[in-house]
Each structure stands twice: as C-alpha cells, then as structure tokens.
Amino acid sequence: GACRVSMSMTEIRAGFTAIKANIQSRDPIRTLSILSHPHSLHKVKSSDRCCITYQLFTFYVDKVFKHCRTEDSFVNRKISSIANSFLSTRRKLGQCHEQNNCMCGEESTEKLKQILANYEGLNVTSAAMKSLGELDILLDWMEKSR
Amino acid sequence: DALLPAPQSISILSTNMKHFLTWSPVIVQGETVRYSVEFQGEYEREYANGSWIPISECSLTTATICNLTEDISASVAYKLRVRAELGATRSQWGTTKGFFNRAMTSLTPPQLRAVADGHHLLVELADMGPSFQFRVLYWRKGQETRVQQKVLREVSSVVHLDTMEAGAEYCVKAQTHVQAINRSSSFSPTQCVRAQGDKSMWLV
Numbered sequence A: 001g002a003c004r005v006s007m008s009m010t011e012i013r014a015g016f017t018a019i020k021a022n023i024q025s026r027d028p029i030r031t032l033s034i035l036s037h038p039h040s041l042h043k044v045k046s047s048d049r050c051c052i053t054y055q056l057f058t059f060y061v062d063k064v065f066k067h068c069r070t071e072d073s074f075v076n077r078k079i080s081s082i083a084n085s086f087l088s089t090r091r092k093l094g095q096c097h098e099q100n101n102c103m104c105g106e107e108s109t110e111k112l113k114q115i116l117a118n119y120e121g122l123n124v125t126s127a128a129m130k131s132l133g134e135l136d137i138l139l140d141w142m143e144k145s146r
Numbered sequence B: 001d002a003l004l005p006a007p008q009s010i011s012i013l014s015t016n017m018k019h020f021l022t023w024s025p026v027i028v029q030g031e032t033v034r035y036s037v038e039f040q041g042e043y044e045r046e047y048a049n050g051s052w053i054p055i056s057e058c059s060l061t062t063a064t065i066c067n068l069t070e071d072i073s074a075s076v077a078y079k080l081r082v083r084a085e086l087g088a089t090r091s092q093w094g095t096t097k098g099f100f101n102r103a104m105t106s107l108t109p110p111q112l113r114a115v116a117d118g119h120h121l122l123v124e125l126a127d128m129g130p131s132f133q134f135r136v137l138y139w140r141k142g143q144e145t146r147v148q149q150k151v152l153r154e155v156s157s158v159v160h161l162d163t164m165e166a167g168a169e170y171c172v173k174a175q176t177h178v179q180a181i182n183r184s185s186s187f188s189p190t191q192c193v194r195a196q197g198d199k200s201m202w203l204v
Helices: A009-024 A046-067 A073-098 A106-120 A124-133 A135-144 B042-047
Strands: B011-015 B018-022 B034-040 B065-067 B079-086 B112-117 B120-125 B132-140 B148-152 B158-163 B169-178 B191-194
Touching: A009 A073, A009 A124, A009 A135, A046 A073, A046 A106, A046 A124, A046 A135, A046 B042, A073 B042, A106 A124, A124 A135, B112 B169, B112 B191, B120 B132, B120 B169, B132 B158, B148 B158
Parallel strands: none
Antiparallel strands: B011 B018, B018 B065, B034 B079, B112 B120, B120 B158, B132 B148, B132 B169, B169 B191
C-alpha cells in the first residue's frame, strides 16, 4: 500500500533557506557530494522512495544534526527547528514502515550504503555540515517525487 | 546564585499558532532584574544530550514575556526555561511543568465580513498567517440543505463566493484549518446579506 505522510515541507524549506548560505560556506569541499555520489536520488525507483525517505530521515536524525552545533545562535535555532520537524516526520514514516507500506528494495539498500560510505569518508563535523548543506537536494527530490 | 529567586508562574500562552512564554517578575528593590529564556525540543532531549538552546531575542530582557513562535516550529514536545539575572548573579532555572506541543494551540474562529456588492456575494477574511487555510460555507437563506463550500489556502483580502439572485438573502460562515497540526477552529457566527433588488423597469 501507499505511504502518505503529511509534513510541513514549507516550514523545513523556510528554516533551511534561512541558514543555507551560512552552512554551505562551512563546507570547503564542494566537489564531493554525500547524497548524490555516484548517483542522484532522482534515479531511485518509485517503489523504493518511501524506504529511502525513511532511511534518510533516520540518517539525518541519528547522525547529522547533532554534529552541526555552531557558534551562531540563529543558526542553532534553525537547525533545532529542522531537526525536530525531521523527528516528527520520521515518526509518521515509521508507522508506514511498521505497516509494511514502506518496503526496502535492493536498490535503496545499496543507495543508502553508498551515502553512509560517503559520510564516513570525511571527518564527522565536515560530513555533518556537508550533509546539512545538501538538504535542498533531499527536499527537491521529495517534492518532485510527491 | 541562591540569593536571586527563580521566576515563578511560568506558563505558555498559545493562540492561533502564536506561542508566548510568560512568568512573574522577580522583584529586587531599586534594581532592574533581567531574564534569559531557553528551549529544548524532543530532538535535543533524545539526540543531543538534553541540550538547551537560547532565544537571543529573550536573552537579558527586562520583559516578562517571550515570543516562542519562530522556535516552536515542529509538532513535537518542547520544554521551556527562564532564569533571572542581576549583574553577575543568576537564579536557578524555572522550567515549564510538563511539555508543550504546538498541536495544543487554541484556534479561534476567523474574523469575516460578508458583503453584498450588487448581485455579488463577497467575503472579507482577516489574514492569520501562512499556517492557516479557511473553509467558507455559504447558502441562500431558506435553502439550508444546499450549502456550498470554498476552501481558501491563501487569503486575498476579498473573495468572490457567488452571484446572488436579485433581492435574495445569503448567509456565510467560516472556520480555519491548520494542516501542520491537522486541526480546525469552530465556525464563526453566521452573517447574512441581501442582494440588491432588481432595478430593471418593464415598459408596457
């Protein structure tokens, strides 16, 4: 069955847009991508979309946000807003997962392995900041594949 | 620090997705006491070692109210805390009892004005911010079983609802809906207006 989850994309997008330049300026290695290397998210099959979304939200909640604390109070507040929105949305996606409406195929499992390998290939702060800076890649992909 | 008492009567006022923290002032004769506020979302509690995040607009403020709306922007459980500061002296933190989730906000009916512009039935709705949609119901008086509905995702000041029959009376009411928390307000009071009578003259 389908997995339909209502989420405040507008709020997350607004929060990210407010800090995007600041976050991306902290990422010196612009030639490398965590989410898009070697293949873009857009290549993911529609049947794998729910699983990839759930796993990516888990990736951000478990691994990324906690390593993105900055000296800038405004940036920290926006990161908190995004992190708590991700947590709330991941919980809803988790319900789909439990009801078997969010199956993980071979391709999505492979794609996630690649993302984790890209992430672990950098030191944790650089990897976290780069991943946060690539949030628009994830949001664009989610909006296109709605 | 124990000399300066922690703020008391800490509470959150939340109406129509606008959230405010308030507390009682700490009185020290002849002195100006200042306050600092911090928040903690579910993410901070469960994934960031229970860290707290300061709200800069409410750091070292003399006010006893703080606007939380920008920071409470996810549908999770939040905690808030405030402390008093006088020079280098700081009180203990006063923390909200229980948690606050924005889904608990109270939603009031929208302010609307029904307008008969000749044969046109219009409605004016007060803008309530980006989180709000409006569900407008309208019907011809006496035909309550044939109610029509219009859902407005963005509010322009005046909305055209219908073309009315000459001299007939039409009624309107509306409620708000907030998708982020999936809740609606109660309906506004019903307002009825009469369409302009027919002015056409028949020459016999």
